[in-house]
Amino acid sequence: MLDVSPLPKVTRPLLRDEAYDRIRQAIIDGSLAPGTPLRDADLAEELGLSRAPVRQALLRLAGEGLVESKPQSYTRVAAIAGDEVRDAVQLVRALHEFAIRQALPRLGTEQVAAMRTANERFATAVGSGDVAAAIAADDELHDVPVRACGNRAVAATLERYTPLLRRLEYARFSSLPAHRSIRRHTELVDAIEAGDAETAAAVTSTIWSDLEASLETAETLETP
Template identity: 35%
Template sequence: MAPARRRGLAEEVADRIREAVFDGTYAPGAQLREVELSGDMDVSRGPVREALRLLEREGLVHCAWHRGTTVTTLSATDVEELDSLRGALEDLAVRQVVARASEEDLASLAKAAEMMERAVDAHEMVRCDIAFHDAVFAATGHQRLTDAWNGIRCQVHLFLLTRIGHSTEDYLGRIPREHRELVAALRARDAGTALDLFAVHRRLAVDVVRGTTQPG
């Protein structure tokens, strides 16, 4: 058997670029130039090129011949597909949490929701939102379901960045409130209410991105 590869420079470069996308340094549609990235990070262009390929597989960037690499801009179809898949995964996750989660798991969800109260800006709130949903899937005790969530996690993060790019009106106040309601329903092991609340939570964000409703 071939020797196992250690974590390489390309993965570290990918981590730094991903972080720059998530903190708003590179917004959706921003150009990512290999020469500039390699200079900024003091690495050769090879690891940068490989890092961009890794990020393309995650759906965070789009590489096009003669047009270079840009941070992914989600189309209406992208939003629809991502929302429908996320909904299917979260519906199963809610049922699993209601049926199987321990009190310790539910306490972890409550703690993740409480972290939102201390978010100081919209980008930090998006991180807290993703962390809450990480905790939901972790609480399912369903490894393949969690793996499926991890497969779209970065794209959901990008979607939420797109959402705050449209509007942040009442965002810092509204998101913690929504998640407190989600936790209460899960702690009550009320699957029907929890499913409805998760669906509303998703729909409100999608409607902001589509421009079909005003946040508030």
């Protein structure tokens, strides 16, 4: 008897996912600036796709707050600053604080070493001006306690709302405050290694409060 799976293997990404990934990255890294009109026909031509997966991608991005749309009027890249972004950074800060408190008893030598290594990569990336690598290293560092806390709802919520903050991070990690983040990371890992939950939570709060402060700067720049 032949062992035939009822589900064929996926040999390439779904077109709508590829359209989503490429448009999302262009919004996050600033290639598509806030306020840029997003016409599905133009985007489809640039991406070499049909309009259907581009429309689906734009709907998904609108749901995430990266695109704003008014029927029969406009579809455009959303502003960096806004109530939804402020809500997101406050929620993300609270969840990371919660994750640190829950995870700390489970963070041992291996996890501490992983966080220090991630911070070293972060420092190298900041020094060389590689913002994408800095963000990847920053994610790796903060993901350690998120994974260790074992709360899937926390991880899923962070995955949902963190993309809204990416443009702030791109701006922050390409500027002088990024060097302050290196020090904050070191303070965080030192507190974790010492088993000091209160200091670790306080440093985590400060890290995300610093990002919220950059939101206020963005709001000032975007206000006509």
